[in-house]
Each structure stands twice: as C-alpha cells, then as structure tokens.
Amino acid sequence: MKFSLSVKLAFGIVLCLGLVSAAQATSSLTIVSEPGDVIGQGVNKSYTSSSALFGVNGTGESVTLGVSTLSDTWYLTVAAPRGEKLARGSYSLAERAAIRTGRSPGIDIGNNRSCSQVWGNFWVRQIGYDASGNVTMLDGVFVQRCGSATSPRLIAYLSYKSTPLFYNVVSSAGDPIGLGVSKNYYGDSSDFALSGNTNSAQFGVTGQRDDWLATLQPPTGKSLKIGTFATHALHDSTHAGLNIVANGHSCQDNNGTLAINNIQTDGAGNVTGLYAAFNVTCVGSTSPLRGTIRFHL
Numbered sequence: 001m002k003f004s005l006s007v008k009l010a011f012g013i014v015l016c017l018g019l020v021s022a023a024q025a026t027s028s029l030t031i032v033s034e035p036g037d038v039i040g041q042g043v044n045k046s047y048t049s050s051s052a053l054f055g056v057n058g059t060g061e062s063v064t065l066g067v068s069t070l071s072d073t074w075y076l077t078v079a080a081p082r083g084e085k086l087a088r089g090s091y092s093l094a095e096r097a098a099i100r101t102g103r104s105p106g107i108d109i110g111n112n113r114s115c116s117q118v119w120g121n122f123w124v125r126q127i128g129y130d131a132s133g134n135v136t137m138l139d140g141v142f143v144q145r146c147g148s149a150t151s152p153r154l155i156a157y158l159s160y161k162s163t164p165l166f167y168n169v170v171s172s173a174g175d176p177i178g179l180g181v182s183k184n185y186y187g188d189s190s191d192f193a194l195s196g197n198t199n200s201a202q203f204g205v206t207g208q209r210d211d212w213l214a215t216l217q218p219p220t221g222k223s224l225k226i227g228t229f230a231t232h233a234l235h236d237s238t239h240a241g242l243n244i245v246a247n248g249h250s251c252q253d254n255n256g257t258l259a260i261n262n263i264q265t266d267g268a269g270n271v272t273g274l275y276a277a278f279n280v281t282c283v284g285s286t287s288p289l290r291g292t293i294r295f296h297l
Contacts, residue, residue, distance in 0.1 A: 025137065025161040027054040029067050029074065034152035039113050039144070042152075045072070056135055056160060060085030060127075062097060062106065063135040065160055072111065076142060076156055078122060079106030086127055086135075088187050094120035094144075107144055109156055115146035125187040126162045137161045140188070164275070164294035165192060167205045167212065169246075174287035177246050183208060194274055194295045198223040198263070200241075201271045203293055210247055214293070216258065216276070217241030224271070228259045231280055242278055244289065256280030256288070262297045273297035 027049040033040025047054075052069045062079035063086065079097040080086045081104060096118040097106025107120040121143050128137035139162035145151040167185040171178025185192075190207025201224060205212040217235040218224045224240075233253045235241030242258050244250065256279050264273030275297040281288045 025163050026050075027160045028158075029054075029065075029076075030157040031074065032153075032155040032157070034154070036152035037154045038146050038151075039110055039115065040154050047072075047074075054160060056138065058135055059133045060087075060129060060135065063138065065138065065158065074109070074111050076158060077106065077108040078124075078138075078140075078142060081105055086124060088124050088127060090121070090123050090188055092121045094118065094122060107142055109142065109144045109154055115144070117147060119145040119149040119151070123186070123188040126165060128161075139165075163273075163296040165296060166294050167192070167203075167291065169212070169289070169291040171289050172287035174285060175289045176251055176282050176285055176287075177244055177249050178289050179246075179249065180287075183210070185210075185212075192295060194271060196271055197269045198225070198265065198271065201274065203274060203295065212247075213245045214278075215241065215243045224260060224263055226260050226262060228257055231256045231258050231278070242280060244278075244280070244291075251282030251285070253283040254280040255283065264297055 028047065030046045031040055032044050033042050035042040047067050052067050054067055056063060056065045058064050060080060062077065064075055064077040067074045077097045078086065079100060091105040093104055094107040095101060095104045096115060097108045100106040107118055107122055122140055124140045126137060126139035127135065130136050138158060138160045140158055142156040142158065144154045165187055169178055170182045171180050173180040185205050185207055190205055193204040196202050201216045203214045216224060218240055219235055220237050229240035231242040231254060232239045233241065233243045240258050259277045262275040263271065266272050273296045274293055276293045279288055279290045
C-alpha cells in the first residue's frame with residue numbers, strides 16, 4: 001500500500017530536517033576503530049554530552065563537530081559536494097573534506113592524528129539548520145579509511161542535539177504482515193509521520209520500497225499513556241487497538257502486547273513524540289511481528 005497524497009497530508013509528514021527542541025536532545029559520539037586504523041589505533045570510545053563538551057561550527061556545505069574531554073579531543077568534518085548543501089541521505093566516494101575534488105563529498109575524522117588522503121562514505125539521518133544556515137543538529141554514521149581505499153575503517157556514530165527517529169521491525173517466517181522480513185528504517189532512507197491524539201494515533205514510515213502504517217488506540221474510555229497493554233486489531237474495554245499494515249498486508253485481528261515507554265503531546269493534545277514497542281501475532285498464525293517505534297523520544 002503506497003501512501004496516498006491525502007494520507008501524507010493528513011499525517012503532516014515532515015522531512016525530518018531537525019526541528020527538535022535542543023532541551024530535549026542530547027549528544028553522543030561513538031568511535032569504532034578497526035585494528036590497523038592509524039587514527040583511532042584500534043581503540044573504541046564513546047562520549048556523551050553529560051561527560052564531554054560538544055560543539056559545532058559550519059553550514060550545509062561544510063560543518064565541523066568537535067568533542068573534547070580532559071584527556072581526548074576529536075573532530076569530525078563532513079561536507080557536501082561543492083556548491084551544494086548537506087541533506088538527509090547517503091554519500092559515497094568521499095574524499096578529505098578540505099581538498100575534495102569534482103563532485104565528491106568530504107569527510108575528515110581526526111584527533112591528534114589526521115589523514116593526508118581519505119576514502120570514505122557517510123549517511124546523514126537527520127540534519128537541522130538555523131535561520132542563517134548554520135548547522136544546529138546532525139545525526140548519522142560516518143566511515144573513513146586513511147591512506148587507501150582498503151585501509152582499516154574508522155567509524156563514527158554521531159548524534160548531535162538530535163532525538164531518536166527510527167523504526168525497527170522483526171517479522172518471523174510465516175507472519176502475514178511483514179512476510180518474514182526484518183529491517184531498520186532511519187532518516188537517511190525513509191520519511192516518518194506521526195499524527196492524532198491520545199484517543200487514536202497513527203505512525204507511518206515510507207522508504208526502502210516499503211510503506212508501514214500503525215494505528216494505536218487505548219482501551220475504550222481511556223487514553224494512550226505510558227504502560228503495557230494487551231492488544232487486538234480494534235480496541236475494546238480491556239485491549240488496546242493496534243492495527244499494522246505493511247505494503248497492503250494486514251490481518252483482521254491479532255493478539256499481543258503494546259508497550260508505550262514514552263509519549264508526548266502538545267498544548268492542543270496532539271501526539272508529537274512516541275517511543276513504543278510491540279509484539280503481535282495475527283489470529284490464525286503462530287508467527288509474531290515485533291517492532292520498535294522511536295519518533296523524537
């Protein structure tokens with residue numbers, strides 16, 4: 001089932017350019033250095049904004065993020081092809097950012113060591129800008145090889161002032177909804193939508209040749225809130241309603257659980273953030289469908 005224009009408008013799909021409150025967002029950097037990598041020297045490290053200082057400087061053409069502690073300093077520079085602006089998506093054949101040529105994007109990850117030549121690629125999952133075009137939020141995965149295209153990798157997993165935005169699904173063989181396929185959806189390849197209120201909320205994902213739509217309803221007479229609920233496809237007095245459609249595939253009823261770990265609404269009662277997990281099995285099937293929804297929480 002492809003999202004129709006009316007469904008997209010009803011959902012108010014946002015292209016996830018990072019309009020997220022900095023007060024709700026934290027920052028983290030995880031460095032994975034393969035043995036033989038000359039920059040990280042085979043040591044893996046992780047930093048968060050609770051124990052390290054994060055700073056960013058730059059625009060959509062080229063931006064540098066710095067992370068420092070009393071003992072470590074790292075920088076990550078990423079750049080769009082010259083004359084362009086970084087956006088969500090994948091970038092391949094990256095060269096050292098400062099000396100990139102032609103249509104190549106740029107990357108440069110270093111500490112007290114740096115590379116004269118870089119081979120790399122990266123995936124921008126979320127990015128945000130202020131009114132002046134300065135980068136205010138960045139989330140992605142960045143891979144660098146120093147010295148040659150076959151050198152060991154240095155991988156940086158970065159979340160700078162961003163909140164989680166992804167959908168994970170695990171479909172067992174024989175599941176009539178997911179058809180036995182397991183996938184992770186992030187902002188580099190997929191668009192996300194969340195609409196509705198605590199009486200009925202809809203979460204949608206389109207990307208990777210797939211369209212997913214989940215409708216969540218509380219037990220009748222109640223509201224969606226933090227907690228774990230037994231589910232059917234349609235709600236009743238003792239079950240939450242959880243109806244999941246994937247590429248036109250669904251089932252008439254299910255038995256399972258819906259765990260709402262966090263939910264956020266605005267002043268008008270509209271759901272603006274959701275963190276939930278589900279485990280459902282269609283009636284007549286023995287194959288479960290499991291998933292995790294993270295929409296800015």
